[in-house]
Amino acid sequence: MVAFWNLTRPVYGKGWLNPYPKAEICKEFIARNGRFCLSDDSHGVHHVALNYSRVRDFLDTAGITTIHYLKYEPDSTAPADDFRFPNMRIGSISVEDLKKESFWEITA
Secondary structure, three states: OOOEEEEEOHHHHHOOOOOEOOHHHHHHHHHOOOEEEEOOOOOOHHHOOOOHHHHHHHHHHHOOOEEEEEEEOOOOOOOOOOOOOOOEEEEEEEHHHHOOOOHHHHHO
């Protein structure tokens, strides 16, 4: 089974200076072959993607070079990453490529 940890940013509203988990924990998780995905723990549409630019900047500090995500592929012939979810596959994007996405322009 693959271990994922979601990086989340709402902790800024609680006075934290960095996303959760903090950089030291991220580095230890990476050393244990853990994978990261982005999360948005919004509790309303006015908070969606709020402070994501701060998470983007944090990725380098934490040593995270790849972000993983789930993708729906009902016609895939590749083996499922998890037998419980036969139509889901794990995708990834390098942080370098992720930073080039136009998404960041609207979250700044």
